[in-house]
Amino acid sequence: MDFDETVLFLQDYSWIFNFKVTEILSKTTLQNIPYQWFQYLKDTNIDEFNKTFVYTTEGKFADEYKKSIAIVEQNFIQQFKFRLNKIKMKNKEFKFDSSNDKENPSLWKGHSEKKIHEVRRFTQFIDNKLLKTEDLCIVDIGSGLGYLDEKLLSYGFDVIGIECNEAFHKSAIQRHKKESEGMNNSVTMKHLHMNFSFQPDCVKAVEKSISDEKDGCLVALHACGDLTNQIIKTFIHSEKIRSLAVVSCCYHKMNSNDFPISQKLKEASVELNVNYFNHFFLRLGANEPLSRWMKMSDIEHIEHSNNVLFRSVLEMYSKQVGLELKKKRRKATKKSEIKDFVGYVDNLENIYDLSFTEQEKMHLQSIYETKRYLHKFVENLTGLQFLVQQVIEQLILADRKAYIEEQMNQIYCDSEHECDIELVYIFDDVISPRNTVIYASKNSKR
Incomplete structure (x- = not known):
């Protein structure tokens, strides 16, 4: 962009x-x-x-x-x-293959078309990107009742669900106990009750929860407000985290300091004397x-x-x-x-x-x-x-992509290709309005 x-x-x-x-x-x-x-x-x-x-x-x-x-x-x-x-912008589109979807009928009982659509497609996208990497553990930020986590487990991933709502956290634990009875226990599921942020204590707790022989992949389905930026910063600075896949939402709930986040967009806004990066702007982006x-x-x-x-x-x-x-x-x-x-x-x-x-x-x-x-x-x-909404949302997401590129370039210095970053359409926006995932993966160890 x-x-x-x-x-x-x-x-x-x-x-x-x-x-x-x-x-x-x-x-x-x-x-x-x-x-x-x-x-x-x-x-x-x-x-x-x-x-x-x-x-x-x-x-x-x-x-x-x-x-x-x-x-x-x-x-x-x-x-x-x-x-x-x-x-x-014309982002890539993820092609969902319904024939490869591994269904557990009980998982969808009483759920909306939107929830089913999102969990199925997001899980398959993650599986497609990570290619069943054996030394990887998925950390689900804002895991809620654990529906995405159960689906990821069925694909053979170890999963850690992080949820700040105590009631959701406890319900997710109970659901997992019920769903895992009589199933293959070759994969592990952990539940952490905490409010995720890019703070030293929080990052250390997440890193510690991932086994020594594995790296982490941060995922979030509908990361509200400035949560996406917290996840991005953790991905950039944690040696234990190798990839991320985040679908953002509720841009209008961001802290005023979290947009723009990239130096590139900050400089462009100063040069052009922008005066509209405000609640009305972010509110429309979230429409x-x-x-x-x-x-x-x-x-x-x-x-x-x-x-x-x-x-x-x-x-x-x-x-x-x-x-x-x-x-x-x-x-x-x-x-x-x-x-x-x-x-x-x-x-x-x-x-x-x-x-x-x-x-x-x-x-x-x-x-x-x-x-x-x-x-x-x-x-x-x-x-x-x-008509303008799509431009605003694309600018918000492109700003985050640019921030990752800038920060990774500063860390590695030698090449911009040390980290693969892309914006991908993964949902039908008629069903799920926030349909774009930010995906990033570090190609080599520091």
Whole structure:
């Protein structure tokens, strides 16, 4: 990924995401949107938007851009599409072989399609990469109830499950005892109750748990927030750890010091005076991918635009009158059951700890009437966010990949090929939105 081009693209189009969603109708948010874009977004129906941005063949972007130079009013659209296509990464894809999957039917009882999909594919990816290395022990960070661990054991790996939640930790131990009865005990399973981090005591505890004759491979399925960076640092600096395979999630929960992490992206952001590496940026990176948008029905688009617009009107009203919005604990009416703004207002007292007079309801309605023409705008801007989401997530992952490369080069000094690093698509993002694994392996002993 070209960091300079990507950072500049996101800088030029930061108006798409650099705001709180409930403030989408605020004066500041609207003023930051270029006039041509605002007019286009508020006047275009969703079908036309999708034909223009979502279903256009990628290979045509460059040709369309060249042909559109003379069409001034459309040039801004073609430029966006051309630049977007130019910076998008095309990672490797892991080909899952269902015929080689070793099933234990009891393992999947009561589990979601997403859980089954992820555990089966991630296990096979690990097995494919490690090629049944006999002197390797897998350390599963955030092992939860141990479903991934049981699957890895069935592939012949020794496994150590690390879990910070005591209830999950105890349940995983009980599950393993039950699952391992009468099975081949040639492989070992250990459970550690600890909060994993790149701290000396923690790293030493992990290293000590791995037998002397084996090396470790750190794996994590959905490493939340800055946990991925903690795992990466452990991999880099521990002689006992030879490889890692991590699927990240919840980027918005990262510490502000954990992005960017690579020197390369830090320098690019300083040089280009980046001002959008914030919670809104990371929040969008953690949102659902474009495939989710592509599967939305017309009714779902209407429900979504209603929800965003209605909530934004409430935000405007609360700021005008100095009202603090406190949600109640009990469940309110489902969003899909609210058909219009009057119904939304009537349901507010079920959601928030407040009570409206008829005059206050009329005030809310009057604000809505001045903004109701923005329904298309709200939904089309959301569509642009879906398009930009993939770029933000790729930048976050590429930053981590670059950090590993930088750190390993500093350690080995002589060659950048002492460590193999790659980003690989391993899940169907329709089923599992966070579908990319960071894989790294040290090729030789220090």
